[in-house]
Amino acid sequence: MTSDPTRLLDDPSVASSLRDDLASAVQVEVAGLDLAGGLHTLQHATATSTPAAGSSLATKLGLGAALGGGAVVLWLALGGDPSPKALTPAAEPIAAVERSSTGVAPANEGAGELPEQPASARGDAPASIPSPVESPATVDPRAHEDVDPSAHEDTQATTGSGPRHDSSHGNRSRHDDAHDPPEAPAGDDVLREAQLVAKARAKLGREPAAALALAEEAERDFPTGQLVEERRAIAIRALLALGRVDEAQRRAEPFLATYGRGAHAAAVRRSLAEARPTSETDSPRP
Amino acid sequence: MKGKSNTAPHTGDHLDAEALYRAHAEFVARFLLRLGAHGQDVPDLVQEVFLVAHRRGGFTVGRAKPTTWLAEISFRVFSDRRKKSRRKLEDADSETVTVAPSHASSPSERAEKRQALERVQSALDALTPEKRTVFILYELEGESCDAIATGLGIPVGTVYSRLHSARRDFTRAHERLADETPSASPAPGAVAGARA
Structure with missing residues (x-):
């Protein structure tokens, strides 16, 4: 087991100005975040969503919330292939987490194969990253891997209106009828x-x-x-x-x-x- | 209607999304800001992170720490939003979330600390997102390399490698920034190299 290196903040050989700035950056608080309101919204969202994979409703809700609703819904509706063979290794965000259909994968699965994202995959180069909405077939499905492929048919119903x-x-x-x-x-x-x-x-x-x-x-x-x-x-x-x-x-x-x-x-x-x-x-x- | 997940809400070895939110919403917001998220986007991004956490069935002890596990989700959500942000600028909100100095006794001290935060953020912005993630978690959040590796699902050797490179890039960027703002001039030759 390799021991962790000394943190820059604690390393006396590091420039004091750098350590001072890091010390300031460590001692911060988050201002302006409405925690109570956020919790309330989350409670609403999770109350109507099923955890983990297997529920098309949960998939649509969570995925829609996570992606702003449009990109993957459209990608799925147009026949995007969620299978591993269709995935581009270079576009993997951080690591191969959750490749299994259950949405939960071993922590280190496939990790050794994962290079850092190229600029295009990180979104640094918009010219080489077509808009997910405009070119749904090119959307990287691994960035949205929480999607349940079985949601395809259900999802199509939403694509007419899009996001x-x-x-x-x-x-x-x-749906506004109370009898529904x-x-x-x-x-x-x-x-x-x-x-x-x-x-x-x-x-x-x-x-x-x-x-x-x-x-x-x-x-x-x-x-x-x-x-x-x-x-x-x-x-x-x-x-x-x-x-x-x-x-x-x-x-x-x-x-x-x-x-x-x-x-x-x-x-x-x-x-x-x-x-x-x-x-x-x-x-x-x- | 209170959100009760279908999983155990909060047991000894499991945390549902609500429990995670209560414990770690600020961490997630801070992490997103340091990654480079705009303050006006942070509330929605935080929501998205915990919705993904919910859909993953919450956090189960044993795979990672909740913080590094959430950091991995945050990275994904942030990366996805970044791809779309250029087309969504008109949705910007003035209700901005920020990080602010937590200990500042005087206006001048507060101003100095704000300058320090700006320098750190600018230096972070010079890193690739992957290196930035590791640097933030290790240097600013105090996570161990093992916890980072487990949370991000990468080998610990990759964490060391990214940290090494991130330290080098961060230090160089900070040197440049400090030269531009005299209040934080670094001592020549005293910049540490990465030891990861």
């Missing part, structure tokens, strides 16, 4: 709803109008969805950001009555408190 929700309203509306069984078909809806809400969340900081529109769209399209709480919180915060304080307060009251102890309540209350001192006129921003 975007725009053209999916017709398909989705049948909430099993397989609900998975596509959950994925699309999650994408919509994620997009709304991403727009919230700089484009509150867009965030509000997306949250409203989610409200309209997925009235009994999985992420009602989060999208309503986004809508309230977007309204506040737009200066529509009265409307935000009207929505906040039932929201806080229902989700007052939820993961997004604190953010809503904070946004309301920040907006109140300047809310006399309540005039919408242009």
Whole structure:
């Protein structure tokens, strides 16, 4: 057993400036990460997803979440070959983990054969890496190896609408009926709803109008969805950001009555408190 | 609706995604930032990492450490996002996650530490993603080479090799950066070579 080398930070022969900088880099904290909100979202996602391979719903949900929904779904739909012979060794990200169909592989399986990624495989050379969406047949399946090939047929149902929700309203509306069984078909809806809400969340900081529109769209399209709480919180915060304080307060009251102890309540209350001192006129921003 | 996985949620030798998140979300966020993820992407990337962890059935003690196991997933998720990021810039969010000095008593000290963090990050950016991963886990997160090897699924010799090369590249990059910012001028000839 080879002993580990002395860390640069602890090595007196290393330049003090380097060690000082490394010491600063070690003593950091993560700022701005909403741990409670993230846990809440994760709970929603995992509640409708089955761990490990074997479930097409789980595969679609997890894979869609991991890849933004589009690339592998399209790749699978167009007949991508997930078999090992179709895989390109140079495109392997780090190591051959999880090659087995169960999604869990021995830690060192095939590791000795794994060179570092070339620049093209690392994404450093976009010209040589066709867009996964534009050229699905060239997508490296090992980068998405959690995919279950058996999900092919199920996945095809989602490719008509792709990762975007725009053209999916017709398909989705049948799931809004309370009488429908909430099993397989609900998975596509959950994925699309999650994408919509994620997009709304991403727009919230700089484009509150867009965030509000997306949250409203989610409200309209997925009235009994999985992420009602989060999208309503986004809508309230977007309204506040737009200066529509009265409307935000009207929505906040039932929201806080229902989700007052939820993961997004604190953010809503904070946004309301920040907006109140300047809310006399309540005039919408242009 | 609380997310209860179909596996044992948190037993002595098993951690489900929720337990992993509670224990290691900050580690994952920090690791992603050091890998080079944009702060506005980090919340979604963190979610993706733990969703993948969930689909893998959670973490079972014995194969690796949870941190290095999650680091491997993070690397994959980050690499995949990177390929798409050039087309997704319009989705940028202003709610940015950052790493900040945890111990700074005065504004000037805070400013110095921020400069130090920027130099370290810039030097990290000079490394290939594979070397950067090993360097971060070993030099900044204090993981052992064995744990890194197990978590990433590569031979420990490969870890040593990547660490050796990463140290050399990092040190050179840091030298250049330190020359540009006088507050952290390195002593000439005092730069350590890699000993991995």
